[in-house]
Structure formats: structure tokens, C-alpha cells
Amino acid sequence: MKWKSHRECTRAIAEDLGLPKEPMLEGCVYPDRVGMKKYGKGVYIEGVAMHYPHHKETDQRIKTMILRLRKKILKGEQPDPFVLGCLCHLIQDRVVFPHSDERFEEFERAVAEYRIKEEWRKEPIPLVDGAILWQLPRILRLDNPNDPEAALKEGYKESLLILKSLLQDPNLPRKFQPIYEETKKKLEARKKLRYAYWLLTYLNPLAPLNALLDGRAISQRNIVKRYGHVKRNAARKGWISIFAALLCWGLFGSGPFGLLCLMPFIGQILTAWFEVPKELMRNLEWFNFEKDEAKR
Numbered sequence: 001m002k003w004k005s006h007r008e009c010t011r012a013i014a015e016d017l018g019l020p021k022e023p024m025l026e027g028c029v030y031p032d033r034v035g036m037k038k039y040g041k042g043v044y045i046e047g048v049a050m051h052y053p054h055h056k057e058t059d060q061r062i063k064t065m066i067l068r069l070r071k072k073i074l075k076g077e078q079p080d081p082f083v084l085g086c087l088c089h090l091i092q093d094r095v096v097f098p099h100s101d102e103r104f105e106e107f108e109r110a111v112a113e114y115r116i117k118e119e120w121r122k123e124p125i126p127l128v129d130g131a132i133l134w135q136l137p138r139i140l141r142l143d144n145p146n147d148p149e150a151a152l153k154e155g156y157k158e159s160l161l162i163l164k165s166l167l168q169d170p171n172l173p174r175k176f177q178p179i180y181e182e183t184k185k186k187l188e189a190r191k192k193l194r195y196a197y198w199l200l201t202y203l204n205p206l207a208p209l210n211a212l213l214d215g216r217a218i219s220q221r222n223i224v225k226r227y228g229h230v231k232r233n234a235a236r237k238g239w240i241s242i243f244a245a246l247l248c249w250g251l252f253g254s255g256p257f258g259l260l261c262l263m264p265f266i267g268q269i270l271t272a273w274f275e276v277p278k279e280l281m282r283n284l285e286w287f288n289f290e291k292d293e294a295k296r
């Protein structure tokens with residue numbers, strides 16, 4: 001996308017969301033400024049590379065940036081509008097052909113002929129929760145490869161949808177509160193099962209590997225989030241356990257050692273009784289489940 005189009009979209013978004021316009025407009029062209037070969041490597045915004053070639057693996061960069069910014073928002077920090085501008089740039093770049101496509105330049109020029117229409121800004125934009133992370137490939141898909149005006153609209157709408165969703169209230173929406181309370185109560189009641197999980201998963205030689213996969217669960221103090229994270233990597237921990245046990249039996253013919261390696265597998269089966277509904281699973285990184293979580 002040309003700078004003119006980036007600015008056109010981002011200006012409207014800043015106004016729509018009541019964000020500081022100047023730093024956002026600066027941010028929305030910054031990745032192209034530093035994205036040329038002559039600037040070399042080492043330009044990072046929120047840990048995401050902006051240097052050449054920033055037009056590669058853009059979806060992953062967008063996802064990482066969203067996650068980092070959301071983490072700050074959950075801690076009560078305000079995201080930097082300049083960084084939001086950079087994020088807009090990456091999103092908007094996805095509505096035109098990739099640089100390598102021969103139609104890229106002509107199409108980019110055609111898009112720059114158009115302006116944001118007032119009527120587009122009146123259309124409602126949904127608010128998406130943590131589901132936005134796995135919906136990204138669909139949201140960022142190139143939808144209008146032959147219509148420059150529709151591409152500009154797409155750039156505006158997609159970056160607005162993502163920014164609006166990213167900047168929403170950090171606390172768990174009221175509609176999820178009852179599910180959360182119920183899940184918390186159930187997990188608290190499963191004390192023996194919880195102990196069994198940790199003992200089976202960690203009293204064996206695979207403990208260091210499992211600790212890596214359980215990193216987030218271990219650092220998490222909220223019980224629902226902790227067991228949500230435990231469940232997320234359960235399959236991986238289970239496979240490692242089976243693989244290690246087979247290795248022990250096959251290679252070393254060690255029966256007791258193999259059995260020890262199989263313990264985490266049983267631990268992972270137990271996670272089936274840690275029920276965390278999908279509404280909470282997809283929002284482990286998206287909301288503070290308790291009001292005072294940010295301060296802890």
C-alpha cells in the first residue's frame with residue numbers, strides 16, 4: 001500500500017477510536033521507512049521486526065504484536081499510539097498483492113486514487129474477543145484483488161476491527177462471568193486430582209521438558225488460567241511421555257525407567273477432568289479473569 005493510503009485509513013481509525021492522530025500517522029508509515037535494505041537489521045517495535053523484509057510472514061508479526069500489546073493492556077498500561085500505527089501498517093499491507101506479484105505496483109497506485117467514504121465509517125464493526133487470534137488468517141485474507149476501492153475499504157475495516165478488539169476492556173465481559181465462577185469452583189473442588197496431575201507430571205525424568213511446556217501454567221496464579229494452560233499443552237506432554245517410554249523399553253530394555261517415563265502420560269489423561277469451557281480457553285491471554293489480576 002502507498003503511504004497516502006496508509007495515512008488515509010489510519011487517520012479515519014484514529015478519529016473513530018479517539019486516539020492521538022499524529023503519532024499514529026507517523027507509525028503507519030514507519031515500517032516502510034525502516035523496511036529498506038539500507039537500514040539493515042535490528043529495527044524492532046514491541047519485539048517485532050520491522051526491518052527488511054517486513055513484508056514477509058506478516059501474519060505472524062501481526063499476531064505477535066497483538067499478543068504483546070494485549071498483555072500490556074491487561075496490566076493496565078496504555079499502548080503507544082505510534083506502535084498502534086505500525087500495527088495498522090502491517091494489517092493494511094495485507095490488502096494488496098505481495099511485493100513479489102507483478103500486479104503489485106499498478107494495483108497500489110490504483111488504490112491510492114481512492115478516499116475513505118463517510119458511509120463506510122457508519123457501518124458497525126464487531127468486537128471480537130481472544131478468538132481474533134485464530135481468526136486472523138481469515139480476517140487478513142486478500143479479499144479484493146481486483147477492486148482497488150474495495151481494497152482500501154478492506155484495509156480500513158480490518159485494521160479498525162483489530163484495533164477496536166485489541167483496545168477493548170481488559171476485564172472478563174459480564175456474559176462470561178457465570179461460566180468463570182462455575183469453572184473456578186469446580187477446579188477448586190478437584191484438589192486430589194490437581195495434586196495427582198503435578199505429581200505424575202513432575203516426579204519423573206521428563207520433569208524439565210514438562211516444565212518448559214507448563215511454563216505459563218506454573219507462573220499463573222489464577223486457577224482457571226493455570227489449568228487452561230495445563231490443558232493447552234496436554235497432547236504435547238502426552239506424546240513426549242509415550243515416546244520416551246518406548247525409547248526406554250526399545251533401546252535400553254529398561255522396564256522401570258520406561259514406566260517412570262509413562263507417568264506424565266497418565267497425568268495428561270487426568271487433565272480431561274479439569275473442565276475449562278472454550279469461551280475461557282480462547283481468552284486466557286485476552287482478559288483479566290479477576291478484577292485485581294492486573295496488580296498481582
Ligand SMILES: [Zn+2]
Pocket residue numbers: 001031032035055089093
Ligand atoms: Zn509496508
